[in-house]
Amino acid sequence: MVCKLMLMFLFFLLTSTVVLALDLSKLHGNISFNSSDIKAASLDFGRINHVESLAVMYPNSEQDIVHLVKKALSTQGFNVSARGKGHSAYGQAQVAGGVVIDMSSTTASLQMRRKPVQGRISSYVDVWGGDQWINVLNYTLPHGLAPKSWTDYLHVTVGGTLSYAGIGGQTYLHGPQISNVYELDVVTGKGELKTCSKEQNTELFCGVLGGLGQFGIITRARISLESAPGSVILMQLTYYDFSVFTKDQEYLISLHEKPASERFDSLLGSVSVDTVPIKYNLEVVKYIYKSTTDAVNQEVDVLLAKLDSVSITRNILSYTNYLERLWQLELDLRSKGLWDVPHPGLSLLVPKSSIRDFDKGVIKGIIGNNSNGNLYCRWDPCTSAVTPEGDVFYSVWLLRTTGKGNKAIVDFIMNQNQEILNFCKKAEIKVRQYLPYYEKQKEWVDHYGDKWDLFRKRKMEFDPKHILATGQHIF
Ligand SMILES: Cc1cc2nc3c(=O)[nH]c(=O)nc-3n(C[C@H](O)[C@H](O)[C@H](O)COP(=O)(O)OP(=O)(O)OC[C@H]3O[C@@H](n4cnc5c(N)ncnc54)[C@H](O)[C@@H]3O)c2cc1C
Structure with missing residues (x-):
């Protein structure tokens, strides 16, 4: 029976x-x-x-x-x-x-919609949600324009990064990519196509930005643009002392409201092991527009004179080569068969006040190797993204490699990720996951904290049957 x-x-x-x-x-x-x-x-x-x-x-x-x-x-x-x-x-x-x-399977007719216009507020470009940022760059650059805020890797899509935040070296100046969008077209979980902005359908606009795909599918984004530099001066600063490294980063970020000639255009920190000692690296970038390279080098010298790194390298790159610097890394990993293998990543936003404890307990203590990150400020409150307390915090992306995907190594790293989260909880380091992954709703409720009720209310409003982005395991 x-x-x-x-x-x-x-x-x-x-x-x-x-x-x-x-x-x-x-x-x-x-x-x-x-x-x-x-x-x-x-x-x-x-x-x-x-x-x-x-x-x-x-x-x-x-x-x-x-x-x-x-x-x-x-x-x-x-x-x-x-x-x-x-x-x-x-x-x-x-x-x-x-x-x-x-979404990345765009057609010619959709790409034709990307038309930079000199708007009243600023220049902007309309892009299809499935476009990759590299396409946006290739489209806007011939017009002498480019988005202000980039991810450090451009082969991710506009809709994908706007569903998180979209962070990179320029975030300390312009905020994440979600703070640089004027308008969106979104297909909600009710099957309605809506245009939204801060002025129109505001709840949907704020919800979708950083909304992990929960409220609608972004089909068009209107991205704010600025004049594109022709080339950049890219510098790598080395440190062995963590407190000097953070002192310099925090000094540089404090310059973010200064005129362009008195600050850098991008900041990005990283950590690696140099044979035995832990090496901290600060990547700083200065854009070259119309002035001569000599003149920009002089501005750079003034800025570097205030810093205490142990060594500095300086290179001039085209703007495109600079933005595409991680593409070579992808090609290298692919050629070694290390791209299509498990990557149990962990990405955290760490409050500035706890970064020293984090370095001691996690970077030196639990991991003792690769990670990268930076300081960011000015996150627009009109988004679903959650950040630690304060305007200034570090983003730490733990780049985990599993060799050729050995299951024991994957399990080891997954356990280590959990150990890091447990350590932070115990040490009262109030981190937030940047690309969050949880399996239980209770964990999501904790993740969103004060924002949870609003997040849930928006879900009820825009995707009441919970049909969208179920791979996030939130509802
Ligand atoms: C090598 C590498 C480098 C990276 N560098 C950075 C970085 O510098 N800065 C940074 O911020 N992030 C970075 N990321 C993380 C990246 O932003 C996320 O992986 C993000 O998910 C974007 O990837 P994707 O476009 O392939 O989206 P997917 O992984 O395909 O999708 C991610 C989520 O967004 C949803 N989604 C996708 N498209 C849409 C849409 N149009 N509308 C609504 N929801 C949508 C999906 O349903 C899913 O829930 C990096 C990732 C990798 C692998």
Whole structure:
């Protein structure tokens, strides 16, 4: 009897999947049930979690996404997840048995919409949510313009980074990428296409920025631009003393409101082990616009004279080569077979007041090797992103490598990540995860703290059936 019931249940599951597949195949926007497409959508940079969707959509327009979401709501119900380039660490863009929307599969007609305009407030560009930042650079640069705030790696998508914050060397000056957006088009979890900004549909705008894909799918973002420099002076400053390293960083960040000639254009710290001692590195950058390199070098000399690093290297690079500096790292890792392996990353925002305890307990104590990060300020409160107390904090990204993906090493690093979080809790270092990953709602409630009630209210309003971005495991 039990066996018969199980068979009937299995039959029901199979029929409902077939009906759903037939239903979906009638939609516009290239729905693929091909197993290789489904497999590709179930993989991400982290290579830790894998779940397979029923289908993958390659949208031709935002209307395809509207129809898909409406279908998800009207049939027996399935979940929908936007996927940028799948740089997530723990399956955040995957969806079991639902539909992954491959946002990075843009078409020519959508790319035509990127038109820089000299707006009243500032120059801006309209981009498709699935565009990679490198495409945005390549499009705006011939117009002499570029976004103000970058991630340090440009092969992530606009919709993907705006769902977190988008941080990099310029964040200390301009805020994260979510603070440099004027307007969005979003398909909500109710299947409505809405334009939103600080003035129009404000709740949706603030919710979606840093919203981990929970309230809608970003199809268009209007990004603020500035004049692009032709080249940059890139300097690497070395330190062995942590307190000197942080003193210099905190001094440089204090200059953020000074005229451009009296501060750097980008700051980024990192830590590595130099044979035995721990080496701290500060990457600072000065943009070269129209003035001569000599004149900019003189401004640099004035700034460097106030710093106490043990050594400095100085190079001139084109603006594009500077922004694309991590691309070479990707190529190197790929050539060694170290890209498509598990990356159990941990990314933390650490309050300035606790960074010394963090260095002692985590960097020197638990890890003793690679990480990078920096100081950031000026995060716009109108976003879903959460940060530690104070305007100034460090972002620490622990770059974990697992060799060729040995399971014992993956488990070791995952345990170490947990050990770091436990240590911070015990030592009362009030860190926040930057690319957060939790499996239990209680942990999300703690993560959002005071912002949780608003976050949940917005979910009720914009995705009441909880069909979006279920790979985040929040609702
Ligand atoms: C090598 C490397 C370097 C990185 N460097 C930086 C860095 O310098 N600074 C930084 O801030 N981050 C950095 N990241 C992290 C990166 O920002 C995140 O991985 C982010 O998820 C963007 O990746 P993606 O575009 O591939 O999005 P995915 O991983 O595909 O998606 C991430 C989440 O966003 C949602 N999402 C994707 N597109 C949309 C959309 N259009 N609308 C709504 N939701 C959407 C997905 O459903 C998912 O929940 C880096 C990651 C890697 C692997």
